[in-house]
Amino acid sequence: MMRQDKLDLIIEGGWVIDGLGGARRRADVGVAGDRVAAIGDLADAEAVRRVDARGKIVAPGFIDVHGHDDLMFVEKPGLEWKTSQGITTVVVGNCGVSGAPAPLPGNTAAALALLGETPLFADMQAYFDELRAQQPMINVAALVGHANLRLAVMADPTLTPTADEQQAMQRMLADALEAGAVGFSTGLAYQPGGAAQQAELEGLAQVAAAHGALHTSHIRNEGDEVEAAVDEVLSVGRNSGCATVLSHHKCMMPRNWGKSRATLANIDRARAQGVEVALDIYPYPGSSTILIPERAEIIDDIRITWSTPHPECSGEYLSDIAARWGCDKTTAAQRLCPAGAIYFAMDEAEVRRIFQHECCMVGSDGLPNDAHPHPRLWGSFTRVLGRYVREAELLTLEAAVAKMTSLPARVFGLAGRGQLSVGAWADIVVFDADTVADRATWEAPTLASTGIEQVLVNGRQVFPPQADGGRPGQILHRTPQGGKAPASQAAARTLATPEAPDSIQ
Ligand SMILES: [Zn+2]
Structure with a gap:
């Protein structure tokens, strides 16, 4: 029946949510190595280990599309703030700042301090080499920061780049994408990113588009000028053909509450015109x-x-x-x-409205280097499950899981992730839908969530932490929507392998 007749693990009797939006169903989930090997009635199958999940939800591990954990993979590699809320993949390098490339001597930016103490890496290749040497606890996809590009290239990053500097940034971006970055991010509300004009951004976005990569943006203004700022980043996507993600979308200060009706309508218009656009939020005011x-x-x-x-x-x-x-x-x-x-300075009702948009994902935007962090670091995903789904019933559990799994996998091009299906990577979270909740608060922001029972990354348990569990995460690359993975990508290769176990369904 199987490529190997004994499974490594069977998660028994749970309610399986596939991550694709389908209704939950009672089934066992069999794991062999790093893959989901079987889903169905596995009562007669042999397994090294069995986990009782009766009454619990078994879902794909969550994908945090907005992380700032670039240097934490080195500094605090346990990443408990991720695993304890069911996150199995994080996208790092957001808001224009990333672990590489390092600035020219004398160049710096205040936002880089958010990342941690570790010196930045010379280039993305060096960063990925270090990640591989450290072995990441969870899967990681990396964006290269636009601020880093400016600081690494420009003699005076407060200015508009010269033609040579623009060329140098574009070359550096191409190198980063070829090393495995999934795209680039901008932080237009910060310096030096804020000095960028449309032509600079479009030049970079064209390079990303040519590599099948995307770009994410912390837009120029999230208050009085939010509508123009959304329009700016949509124009970059439209004019360059580069897929675009609006980061942590919000409208700040009471006089701007309600403007998301216009910004979301603008996003919908762009999507109707064929621009690939998505957005993310964290579920806090x-x-x-x-x-x-x-x-x-x-x-x-x-x-x-x-x-x-x-x-x-x-x-x-x-x-x-x-x-x-x-x-x-x-x-x-x-x-x-x-x-x-x-x-x-945000309106909770508006946060919820944005969250309900069909292309809105969840990104924690957690800042693990902060002494007294925002509670989103430890509680974003469980807060969605507890407050937005169970208490407020904003959407079904299946739909919420899809927003946190298959939708981000599709947007970021993470092949074989974000769904529970035979042959997919075994990134799995088991949780109790009746009790799952965030516990991190403004006063006590580092309390772990409740209701998360078990988390697997590539078939290996990361939560509860195991003393000898190792660190099973992988560096993920992008397979553009509708495109084929490069032949070198293990995910695509394995999923296409004819002997992939699929006999038990
Ligand atoms: Zn940001």
């Missing part, structure tokens, strides 16, 4: 990034997540710090920098 003193008087609630000169202020509100120091909030913010902050 507060955002988090570096502390920006200009925001101090505009946004009422700002909470400090880290501060280099004042580490003792992590977790405190800016208004409390300013009161204690006897100064205004802008002055306090200036004294705290370099620092990070959480900004409470």
